[in-house]
Amino acid sequence: MIDKTSSAIITPLSTLKFSETLTLWQKVHGRNDLPWQQEITPYRVLVSELMLQQTQVTTVIPYFERWLQHFPTVVALAEASEDEVMTQWQGLGYYSRARNLHKAAKFVVNELNGQLPDNAEQLREVPGVGPYTAGAISAFAFNKPAAIVDGNVKRLFSRYFGIEGDISSAKVNKTIWSYAERYTPTVNNRRYAQALLDLGATVCTPRSPDCQQCPIRTSCNAYATGRVDILPEKKAKKKIPTRRGYFVLDLTTDGVILTQRSGDGIWPRLWCLPQILEPLETASIHGSFKHIFSHYKLDATVIIESAEQFGQRIPLEQLDNYGLPTPIRKYLNTLRV
Structure with missing residues (x-):
């Protein structure tokens, strides 16, 4: 999957040189003052990793800090009600992450005596912890060797090793994981893992990557072959459809009618204005709002x-x-003015 015309010319760094170069770069240019990097504990790493799934660092920081104030330990989270958990998560989206984090805390307290295991294989048994999160906890919380592959690493490795093919395909994913495992060092894993994420997030970005600031530029396949803007390859995005939705407002001086949604579908287990399929033709319209989900616009x-x-x-x-x-909270807040 490496470009044949360039593979004989562009030789990747050795595994040792690769990790040494990245860790030295991270120490000087990386992100070293994030909240979850201070007073490191397995629980704090678990919380940060689930929050960071599909969410930018700058968005996560205030939520992480607020979360730790309400649930300072894994025991505190395990003992919290679902409503408390969802209240602290609201606004971050992808609410299944909150439920998974709650389940993980209960599992750790009830099955693991309150202690997260220190290796990726055992961590995979914790609810909500997949291959990436298991590796991240192993590396960041315990400084142990563990491969990590997220969107940043996929993009970085795709360009550096010249990996062709749809980045979302199982074949390409398997190839990238094989490189991640091969290039994971035996020491200094916390900084190495952070270096991969930092390089992908701040230098080897999706658009307009700053190749001149990249410490491994001279051995990068995509840079040498002029394919930085081509790799990684992606399928063409489908147009997001728009769906109509109807919500009922029943407001009196005593309050507003809310219903708790089921655990399936959008906004699982959150309190919401009742939703109906179609209003009566004579129904009075109070207002409207729009919201964009990952797969459709409401x-x-x-x-x-x-x-x-x-x-x-x-x-x-x-x-x-x-x-x-x-969007429901924002709409109801206008009624409290």
């Missing part, structure tokens, strides 16, 4: 209608005690 209309049969009435001043989807 064009929502809020109608005024009795909804006692759908849920329970909650005083507006108590809304902060409930986990609400971000």
